[in-house]
Amino acid sequence: xxxxxxxxxxxxxxxxxxxxxxxxxxxxxxxxxxxxxxxxxxxxxxxxxxxxxxxxxxxxxxxxxxxxxxxxxxxxxxxxxxxxxxxxxxxxxxxxxxxxxxxxxxxxxxxxxx
Amino acid sequence: xxxxxxxxxxxxxxxxxxxxxxxxxxxxxxxxxxxxxxxxxxxxxxxxxxxxxxxxxxxxxxxxxxxxxxxxxxxxxxxxxxxxxxxxxxxxxxxxxxxxxxxxxxxxxxxxxxx
Numbered sequence: 001x002x003x004x005x006x007x008x009x010x011x012x013x014x015x016x017x018x019x020x021x022x023x024x025x026x027x028x029x030x031x032x033x034x035x036x037x038x039x040x041x042x043x044x045x046x047x048x049x050x051x052x053x054x055x056x057x058x059x060x061x062x063x064x065x066x067x068x069x070x071x072x073x074x075x076x077x078x079x080x081x082x083x084x085x086x087x088x089x090x091x092x093x094x095x096x097x098x099x100x101x102x103x104x105x106x107x108x109x110x111x112x113x114x
Numbered sequence: 115x116x117x118x119x120x121x122x123x124x125x126x127x128x129x130x131x132x133x134x135x136x137x138x139x140x141x142x143x144x145x146x147x148x149x150x151x152x153x154x155x156x157x158x159x160x161x162x163x164x165x166x167x168x169x170x171x172x173x174x175x176x177x178x179x180x181x182x183x184x185x186x187x188x189x190x191x192x193x194x195x196x197x198x199x200x201x202x203x204x205x206x207x208x209x210x211x212x213x214x215x216x217x218x219x220x221x222x223x224x225x226x227x228x229x
Contacts, residue, residue: 041222042222043118043221043222043223044207044220049215092157101159101162102147102149102157102159102218103159104157106156107155107156
């Protein structure tokens with residue numbers, strides 16, 4: 001069984017500050033890891049994903065995440081927050097043998113203060 | 115089409131009424147997934163299809179929920195005799211193959227409100 005834990009249901013940062021959204025997972029097999037963003041009344045948009053290879057993954061809008069197997073983590077970062085980054089962020093995991101069925105974390109709402 | 119199209123965007127049903135939601139996957143995508151999002155956070159996997167065949171239905175409630183993907187028609191998710199607890203946003207996603215590393219593309223969701 002897989003599970004995803006996102007620490008902090010709400011994160012508030014100032015514009016220009018570092019964004020750090022935490023994600024830890026548990027999986028009995030090597031996972032594939034995803035970060036999705038959801039803007040109000042919208043569907044999910046993929047920010048980035050880790051499958052194999054380089055553990056530091058760069059995504060859209062200046063976001064990146066690092067897969068750390070020893071810590072079972074896949075934290076999302078952005079060096080400088082922008083007002084437009086305010087949204088809900090979801091970490092998700094899938095297994096190679098489970099199709100694309102995603103197991104999601106509970107989400108983190110990012111608020112950006114001017 | 116180039117995006118997953120879900121209809122309607124909003125649906126209001128009285129308790130006990132039937133609700134039917136539709137999803138047109140991206141053209142060429144063989145896999146379709148339905149997720150239920152409650153309370154703005156928790157996503158629950160419901161069911162997936164490979165073309166018109168059920169691929170994984172481990173998340174589907176045993177009663178009242180059914181889904182289909184028929185050739186040349188939008189996929190559908192139907193809830194018989196809706197209950198208040200069915201109020202949620204239902205997302206459809208599609209992908210070109212079943213590889214776990216493959217991105218799933220999500221529609222904008224259908225917000226079901228049961229009153």
